[in-house]
Amino acid sequence: MAKKSTTTEILEIKPIEIQKTTIRIVGDTPLIMHAWSEKAKREMLEKQMKKTKTSAREAKNPVEDFIRSMYWLTPMPEEMTEEGFAKAIESGARFGFPVTAFKQAAISAAYRQAWTKDKMSLRGVFFIEGDENQMVEIHSDPPIMREDMVRVGMGTADIRYRGEFRNWWADLTVSFNMNGQYGLEQVINVLNAGGFVCGVGEWRPERDGQYGMYHVAAK
Numbered sequence: 001m002a003k004k005s006t007t008t009e010i011l012e013i014k015p016i017e018i019q020k021t022t023i024r025i026v027g028d029t030p031l032i033m034h035a036w037s038e039k040a041k042r043e044m045l046e047k048q049m050k051k052t053k054t055s056a057r058e059a060k061n062p063v064e065d066f067i068r069s070m071y072w073l074t075p076m077p078e079e080m081t082e083e084g085f086a087k088a089i090e091s092g093a094r095f096g097f098p099v100t101a102f103k104q105a106a107i108s109a110a111y112r113q114a115w116t117k118d119k120m121s122l123r124g125v126f127f128i129e130g131d132e133n134q135m136v137e138i139h140s141d142p143p144i145m146r147e148d149m150v151r152v153g154m155g156t157a158d159i160r161y162r163g164e165f166r167n168w169w170a171d172l173t174v175s176f177n178m179n180g181q182y183g184l185e186q187v188i189n190v191l192n193a194g195g196f197v198c199g200v201g202e203w204r205p206e207r208d209g210q211y212g213m214y215h216v217a218a219k
Contacts, residue, residue, distance in 0.1 A: 096135030105194035
């Protein structure tokens, strides 16, 4: 009886070599923010707990809604007024945006462009660093208040007041494995596609809008 030949396949496993780099993204269209305010969170919790409302609904305060719609890296104004906001801007107010939004945009764009068969395989390819609240700073002209008509619930119309950032940019600190499937060039291309195909914030391309678009700045 003939003996079966056996072959040994040697698989080379390269060590993980993390590299960090700073990638600047520049906004192509205004960024619209819509952070969850403490008031909105409280109202949602009360609704889920089915609490009975004993008082009439609070009157809408456009300026307060505008102020609370943004992600503040510095303290919010104590006075929710135009004067209070102007004073905060004069004092060097700084704003941020969740780093997860940029990563999700990149992953979704890669999937839509058919660069990957599934989104999950890209989740561990690269990471974007943020502060203790996982925010990255947004640099821009002073934000302006915009008034938009929106549809909520069963087609009910409502007016929303949100912060709009023009001429914005951000520096993303990105880490990736140099010995992985994706190198720096591929990571940059994926991030760049995220800004064009998906965008971030309200009314972005992924949500039938054209706001929150950006590109990776050339060095």
